Amino acid sequence: MAYRISEVERKLGIPITTIRYYDREGLLPHIARSEGGQREFSESDLELLQLIECLKRTNMPIRDIRRFTSLLANGDESLEERRQMFYERRRAVQEQIVGLQAVADLIDRKCAYYDAAVEAGTEDGVSWEAIEGLFSA
Amino acid sequence: MAYRISEVERKLGIPITTIRYYDREGLLPHIARSEGGQREFSESDLELLQLIECLKRTNMPIRDIRRFTSLLANGDESLEERRQMFYERRRAVQEQIVGLQAVADLIDRKCAYYDAAVEAGTEDGVSWEAIEGLFSA
DNA sequence: CTTGAACCTAGAGCATGCTTCAGCTCTATG
DNA sequence: CATAGAGCTGAAGCATGCTCTAGGTTCAAG
Secondary structure, eight states, rough: BBBBBHHHHHHHHHHHHHHHHHHHHTTSOOOEEOSOOOOBBHHHHHHHHHHHHHHHTTTTOOOHHHHHHHHHHHHGGGGGHHHHHHHHHHHHHHHHHHHHHHHHHHHHHHHHHHHHHHTSSSSTTOOOOOOTTTOOO | OOOOHHHHHHOOOHHHHHHHHHHHHTTSTOEEOOOTSSOOOOOOOHHHHHHHHHHHHTTOOHHHHHHHHHHHHGGGGGHHHHHHHHHHHHHHHHHHHHHHHHHHHEEEEEEHHHHHHHTTTTTTTTTOOOOOTEEEE
């Protein structure tokens, strides 16, 4: 029922050193320990780790993830704050996607520019017009 | 016709210290200098800086951006490599967008979960099922 | 009981991308 | 030509997120 740290690494693909780092940083509150002091991860610890990985993929800083996991200790009292946190994450992710799509447009145009330039064997005379206001939004 | 560094900061919104850092790091080859040694940015320098900002927004590391700007010195000889670089960037950006969309799904589900939990005043009995294979792709 | 693999901790180290500092020079204005 | 604001440099410092090291402990197989 309990997993050793090496099993967690294997199952989730998170390096052991990183798991211990998260624990040290307070992202994994109250991991059980064996008599000898070795960590024993429960299923819900694994789920939390997966959620942490997800939050990291949204570029959420460690300190904010810690804030979230510390809220879990408050139980239902912190429901509203946790909800707000996920709404904020949703917004942050959307913002990042939109930002990436904007640069994707410019990259696309650069690709087309270089296609034409390689075709012609030279950049001379290949037209290029910067996109105005890319960074103003 | 030439811009001082403070004007570049104002026009592009890039901190002066960062511009100098880029110069030091070789991202801005051959910026002209006044008699007294002060930088004089041309229009094409500004365009390069904007492109650099764009590449940074794709999370391209400084060292790769330097590689690109150094290619510019080779003129038409480096056209093919520069084209490949933009194609690779396009791929990288697409990958990031797809990754973000995947986590967005999970975040959405967490939002719905917390909506239900807040509504009920408790997490007890609010169903939650992890998405399998989110990290396997 | 022995022994080697797996664990543990505290603390140092590292890669990235800036940012700050100290001390000095340039330049535009009255 | 004085001077204040803007610029310059090399070097140190900082924030983030790991990653590695050294030295010791635990655990499971034989």
